[in-house]
Amino acid sequence: MFWYQYQLALRSIRKTPILSCVMIFILATGVAVTTICYTHYHHLKKNPLAHKDEHLFLLQTDSWDEKTQYERTPNHLPPLHSYRDSVALLASDIPLRKTAITKWGGSMHNPEIQQKAIFVRGNIVTRDFFAMFEREFIYGGAWNAIADQQFQNVIILNEDVNQKLFSGDNSIGKSVMYENIQYQVVGVTKKVQHSNPTYDIAQFRWPQPDAQFYIPFSVIKAAEFGAWTRYECPQDLRDYGSHWYQPRLINSCIWIGLWYEFAGEEQKHQFENFVRNYIQDQKKAGNYPRPIRFALSSIGDYMQLNQQGYDEDKTTIYIGFFTLLVCTLNFVALLLAKFMRALPESGVRRALGANRRVIFAQHLIESTTLGSIAAVLGMLMTFAGLLYLQLVWKSAPAPSSGLPVQDNTVLMEPDFYLMTVCVLTAIAASICAGLYPAWRACKVPAANYLKIQ
Amino acid sequence: MFSLPPVLKPLLRKKLTVVLLGLQIALITMLISNLAHILNEMDNYYKSPTGIDDKHLLCFTLRNPSGTKGIALADGLRDLEKIKAIPGVVDVASVDATPLDHEYNLKTGSFNTSLEQNNEQIAFVRSNVSPNALDTLGLRLLAGRKFESSDMAFTYKSYPQVTIITRALATALFGENNNAIGKMVYEKDKQYEIIGVVSDWKGFAPQIYRFESTAFFPEYNEINNEFRYLIRTHSPEVRSVVIQAVEQYLMHQYPQGLIFYADKLDAIVNKYMNRGTLALLKLITLILTLASIIAIAGQAYFSVHQRRKQLGVLRALGATRTKLIAQILLENAAIVSVGLSLGVALAMLLSHFFYKTTEIVALSPWFLLTTACGIFAICLLSAAIPALQAGKISPSLATRTL
Numbered sequence: 001m002f003w004y005q006y007q008l009a010l011r012s013i014r015k016t017p018i019l020s021c022v023m024i025f026i027l028a029t030g031v032a033v034t035t036i037c038y039t040h041y042h043h044l045k046k047n048p049l050a051h052k053d054e055h056l057f058l059l060q061t062d063s064w065d066e067k068t069q070y071e072r073t074p075n076h077l078p079p080l081h082s083y084r085d086s087v088a089l090l091a092s093d094i095p096l097r098k099t100a101i102t103k104w105g106g107s108m109h110n111p112e113i114q115q116k117a118i119f120v121r122g123n124i125v126t127r128d129f130f131a132m133f134e135r136e137f138i139y140g141g142a143w144n145a146i147a148d149q150q151f152q153n154v155i156i157l158n159e160d161v162n163q164k165l166f167s168g169d170n171s172i173g174k175s176v177m178y179e180n181i182q183y184q185v186v187g188v189t190k191k192v193q194h195s196n197p198t199y200d201i202a203q204f205r206w207p208q209p210d211a212q213f214y215i216p217f218s219v220i221k222a223a224e225f226g227a228w229t230r231y232e233c234p235q236d237l238r239d240y241g242s243h244w245y246q247p248r249l250i251n252s253c254i255w256i257g258l259w260y261e262f263a264g265e266e267q268k269h270q271f272e273n274f275v276r277n278y279i280q281d282q283k284k285a286g287n288y289p290r291p292i293r294f295a296l297s298s299i300g301d302y303m304q305l306n307q308q309g310y311d312e313d314k315t316t317i318y319i320g321f322f323t324l325l326v327c328t329l330n331f332v333a334l335l336l337a338k339f340m341r342a343l344p345e346s347g348v349r350r351a352l353g354a355n356r357r358v359i360f361a362q363h364l365i366e367s368t369t370l371g372s373i374a375a376v377l378g379m380l381m382t383f384a385g386l387l388y389l390q391l392v393w394k395s396a397p398a399p400s401s402g403l404p405v406q407d408n409t410v411l412m413e414p415d416f417y418l419m420t421v422c423v424l425t426a427i428a429a430s431i432c433a434g435l436y437p438a439w440r441a442c443k444v445p446a447a448n449y450l451k452i453q
Numbered sequence: 454m455f456s457l458p459p460v461l462k463p464l465l466r467k468k469l470t471v472v473l474l475g476l477q478i479a480l481i482t483m484l485i486s487n488l489a490h491i492l493n494e495m496d497n498y499y500k501s502p503t504g505i506d507d508k509h510l511l512c513f514t515l516r517n518p519s520g521t522k523g524i525a526l527a528d529g530l531r532d533l534e535k536i537k538a539i540p541g542v543v544d545v546a547s548v549d550a551t552p553l554d555h556e557y558n559l560k561t562g563s564f565n566t567s568l569e570q571n572n573e574q575i576a577f578v579r580s581n582v583s584p585n586a587l588d589t590l591g592l593r594l595l596a597g598r599k600f601e602s603s604d605m606a607f608t609y610k611s612y613p614q615v616t617i618i619t620r621a622l623a624t625a626l627f628g629e630n631n632n633a634i635g636k637m638v639y640e641k642d643k644q645y646e647i648i649g650v651v652s653d654w655k656g657f658a659p660q661i662y663r664f665e666s667t668a669f670f671p672e673y674n675e676i677n678n679e680f681r682y683l684i685r686t687h688s689p690e691v692r693s694v695v696i697q698a699v700e701q702y703l704m705h706q707y708p709q710g711l712i713f714y715a716d717k718l719d720a721i722v723n724k725y726m727n728r729g730t731l732a733l734l735k736l737i738t739l740i741l742t743l744a745s746i747i748a749i750a751g752q753a754y755f756s757v758h759q760r761r762k763q764l765g766v767l768r769a770l771g772a773t774r775t776k777l778i779a780q781i782l783l784e785n786a787a788i789v790s791v792g793l794s795l796g797v798a799l800a801m802l803l804s805h806f807f808y809k810t811t812e813i814v815a816l817s818p819w820f821l822l823t824t825a826c827g828i829f830a831i832c833l834l835s836a837a838i839p840a841l842q843a844g845k846i847s848p849s850l851a852t853r854t855l
Contacts, residue, residue: 019751019755022747022748022751025744025747026744026747026748026751029740029741029743029744030744032740033737033740033741036733036736036737037733037737106516107516107712116712117516117712118712119516119712119714226678242609244609312810315807315810316733319484319488319737320737322480322483322484323484323737323741325480326477326480326481326484326741326744326745326748327744327748329473329476329477329480330473330477330744330748330751330752332473333470333473333474333477333752334748334751334752334755336469336470336473337470337752337755337756337759338755340759341759385736385740388732388736389729389732389733389736392728392729392732393728393729393732395728396723396724396726396728397720397723397724399554399724400514400714400715400716401514401714402712402714408729412729436469
């Protein structure tokens with residue numbers, strides 16, 4: 001029966017080729033625009049480390065000043081810590097893995113060849129970072145545990161920098177000059193480009209460029225450097241001296257992120273107690289003037305927390321939805337015109353014994369068939385549209401400084417989920433659009449059309 | 454000659470078609486007018502003058518060479534003199550951030566107009582400059598005086614006593630018509646005297662829909678991680694030659710391990726352009742316009758086509774061809790007008806929503822009117838083709854049974 005209905009639908013579509021093409025094109029356009037508008041939102045909401053959500057946590061503590069609460073995060077807890085607190089909170093042996101993260105940028109060159117230095121930005125982390133955030137190595141591996149305590153001149157480069165300085169060769173054991181210090185390369189990481197800022201989640205919602213190098217956390221004490229990250233200070237009237245750098249190591253200004261990985265709930269509870277005790281302890285020294293409050297949030301938790309932030313990016317989704325609405329309305333109108341024209345046929349079928357349900361089904365199948373073809377075309381149009389947007393993004397001139405910029409092409413990557421959304425939207429729209437015209441068609445009084453004949 | 458009742462009556466009989474077409478036109482008007490408006494606003498912003506003499510300007514950034522502590526002020530000042538001697542160069546100044554480039558290195562602060570901290574804080578972008586920097590940039594002095602060498606302060610040793618602010622900042626601080634010159638402003642425990650007000654410009658971090666206020670301070674740093682040379686040339690063309698000469702000079706002065714890069718300031722506009730959003734909006738607007746033209750035309754065509762027989766009867770009853778065409782067009786115009794009025798109302802609503810959430814200026818009535826007229830014209834045109842065809846329907850068609 002279905003097969004017969006389907007053949008009737010195909011015949012009807014073939015009978016009005018121009019009208020059918022227009023309808024398919026209109027619906028495909030609506031679906032493609034909707035999918036394109038939805039793409040970046042879909043990618044922003046993806047969590048590449050979702051499988052670690054039970055183990056990997058960002059620590060936030062309320063280290064802000066007595067009078068005002070911190071305003072720039074959804075849970076009103078500063079996303080970063082002072083160096084003083086970071087060192088103390090990293091000292092705990094409870095967590096399975098732990099890392100601090102702050103950023104630095106400067107000049108780097110290969111001392112063996114004469115060349116203009118390149119401008120790079122990277123992360124200051126502990127050796128656990130690479131396992132915690134699943135960074136893969138092309139050559140070498142993380143530095144030894146001692147380097148986290150006692151500064152050693154070791155560095156891990158990213159694929160890109162290794163390409164520029166060593167033409168992509170295995171550079172393990174070779175040295176690079178970064179700012180005014182010589183470092184030995186111990187590893188080269190594979191480049192990753194996530195649409196989710198992962199370890200920067202508390203500061204950014206949009207993808208961040210991959211770090212170009214990694215240096216042990218112990219460098220902060222060994223070298224003076226101006227961190228390339230948010231540097232904010234709560235009101236603190238104590239005098240820490242006027243040197244440009246040294247006060248940073250003892251004052252309450254925040255500039256270091258802290259992440260922990262636990263083996264299980266038990267460990268997490270123990271660590272929570274540790275943090276509580278630490279804050280209690282610090283209150284004696286005049287730090288942490290606010291009530292004790294801290295949070296351990298996984299990347300997923302934090303995204304949930306920041307839901308409102310993501311909702312700000314929905315404007316384009318509304319535009320897409322309206323476009324789909326316009327196109328579906330149009331589809332309905334054209335479908336109505338098409339079915340009304342074929343009323344005599346339905347009349348004859350009714351007279352020959354087809355019941356209303358069959359006529360209704362036949363028309364619905366016809367509209368769904370049109371919808372399916374539109375889905376395929378819409379998918380192609382979505383591909384083309386996203387490809388065009390990626391090209392436009394890539395064609396933007398690079399900054400003269402040579403630093404990597406936020407790469408938004410990852411937000412325009414077509415994937416299986418999006419294509420499914422595209423196809424389902426088209427079919428759902430065509431079924432909805434077909435309901436009323438099919439109902440009108442099945443209500444045809446057969447006698448009317450027989451009379452004229 | 455044309456009376457409305459015969460036009461409106463058939464419309465009332467096929468309510469659904471009319472409602473569908475009307476709704477579509479309303480939604481299309483709402484979407485296209487707003488999209489086009491946003492595109493137009495962005496475009497205007499990128500094309501509007503920067504407020505500085507960007508066509509003659511070059512900005513060189515020198516990063517500290519590896520192996521040294523930084524660039525000493527004395528070296529930087531010597532470079533300024535040497536670069537000024539290069540043919541084609543009019544003036545050279547030092548600034549601490551690249552104008553119009555939001556990439557990084559932005560410092561902000563906020564002023565209070567009185568010592569009590571309860572007052573409203575007025576935020577601004579700060580920049581430490583050499584005395585001649587404002588002239589080099591091409592900012593006009595509207596009131597007060599310029600910086601002098603005696604105003605210069607040195608980071609970590611002294612802080613500047615005076616500041617020159619842009620007109621936007623002066624207005625934000627003291628209101629439209631109040632003279633800012635000589636007034637004091639406070640930032641935490643520091644106080645500055647305003648000695649000059651300069652013309653507005655797009656600022657160090659131009660961002661669409663956000664006005665930037667700048668405060669300039671006469672301040673040098675004795676050891677610099679970065680040193681920036683702002684170079685003003687005789688003509689836009691000579692800049693490429695000047696870039697080469699300066700590069701050669703810097704290469705010679707600071708040998709290995711040095712980074713420097715030059716920006717032609719009028720080329721920076723390209724960098725802060727939000728290409729992704731622009732492209733997405735353009736794509737959607739284009740596809741939407743195309744799809745709606747096809748859709749409206751298609752619908753008008755099929756609705757006329759459906760009524761061929763009815764039109765034939767009219768012809769047989771003595772309706773002239775012109776009258777028939779006029780009636781179809783009038784009918785179409787009636788539907789479109791209703792749709793457009795609803796669309797204009799919706800467009801205003803959407804624009805208001807955008808204004809509330811994203812600070813995009815509200816849609817101007819003129820812009821809306823133009824879009825509405827455009828859509829009206831497209832609709833009539835798309836109805837005109839089947840109308841002309843309908844005019845050719847022979848009356849004999851009506852006499853046939855099929």
